[in-house]
């Protein structure tokens with residue numbers, strides 16, 4: 422490939438690091454800037470399979486994924502006393518996905534990607550972000566937070582759901598944000614004595630759901646998803662906001678939030694998708710959550726972020742570095758797949774969190790049916806476990 426000039430990627434997240442690896446392997450020398458001071462040590466739990474797995478396979482990273490070990494044998498729904506009423510062994514999920522599946526924490530994936538990028542010699546600059554962008558046709562002028570200005574041939578916005586590159590190129594986030602009527606908050610406990618055993622436990626009540634993940638060494642991760650109107654929640658009020666939402670919650674939801682020693686959640690946001698008519702403008706393009714955030718309810722945001730990165734690099738290679746047809750091909754291929762998953766996630770958001778009118782017996786019947794060994798592979802396919810990458814890529 423011969424991109425005529427330097428390449429900048431904003432965001433050392435899942436999309437940004439994957440793109441940096443792919444471009445480097447095609448012989449380019451991308452620079453990655455990351456606003457945070459370092460890779461995160463902690464982060465929420467994720468399911469990893471589908472297109473993300475396929476990209477990891479092509480990058481030779483699946484051994485590292487398989488080496489991740491968490492003391493999780495099953496996924497179960499529990500009642501207010503912690504008694505399981507629906508359970509599925511993780512081995513069954515893995516079998517349904519031909520063994521191409523792991524539970525991991527977001528920082529695990531970031532570390533694996535970072536180590537590969539680093540070993541390839543990718544220039545990754547932490548504590549650095551873009552202050553301004555000016556597309557001058559022949560190149561893009563970029564001003565960084567230290568006041569320095571540099572010229573790049575191509576700029577990639579892989580800076581997540583609240584992308585700054587998107588704001589600078591396409592305008593305010595509110596134009597593209599689709600609030601799904603709920604919030605998500607994640608917590609990490611370094612030690613605990615909650616009786617979760619070796620299972621991911623999910624407890625649901627009207628308008629609130631909580632999932633608890635034992636991650637070994639006495640540590641616990643928890644994710645809370647709850648339905649509320651959209652309001653502005655300042656950072657210092659986030660913990661109190663979640664505690665209020667789970668007041669009186671059954672099983673260990675309320676107790677865990679009370680036991681939490683931190684001053685704010687590890688992660689807190691509205692459940693908001695990003696739908697933007699064009700992903701590229703001139704020499705700048707977006708990828709990952711920046712242009713197609715699905716929300717956690719799709720269970721595959723990281724897969725699409727990696728697939729997007731892989732496809733952009735591949736199209737640039739196919740068109741010998743010419744960004745115009747490459748960006749067009751990337752958008753034409755990825756956007757329908759993202760839009761379909763966003764639709765599914767928006768529909769799922771309505772049923773994932775029970776309402777006051779939901780019938781518990783009916784929900785239990787459906788959950789039990791989905792966990793059935795015969796139904797499960799079909800359910801996972803409907804949930805997007807199929808790769809979106811072209812056959813000739815697989």
Ligand SMILES: Cc1cc2nc3c(=O)[nH]c(=O)nc-3n(C[C@H](O)[C@H](O)[C@H](O)COP(=O)(O)OP(=O)(O)OC[C@H]3O[C@@H](n4cnc5c(N)ncnc54)[C@H](O)[C@@H]3O)c2cc1C
Nearest residue numbers: 432434435436456467468550580581709710720721722723
């Ligand atoms: C609770 C939760 C559970 C989830 N579960 C799953 C799951 O099970 N499976 C799955 O596939 N997906 C899941 N997702 C979605 C998945 O995490 C995202 O879709 C994925 O992380 C998107 O990758 P990304 O690289 O686009 O963005 P991110 O991973 O968010 O990375 C963006 C990067 O850009 C950096 N950044 C931000 N602003 C700037 C700036 N101005 N300048 C420079 N850098 C900047 C950030 O620090 C970050 O490093 C989940 C999400 C949440 C919140």
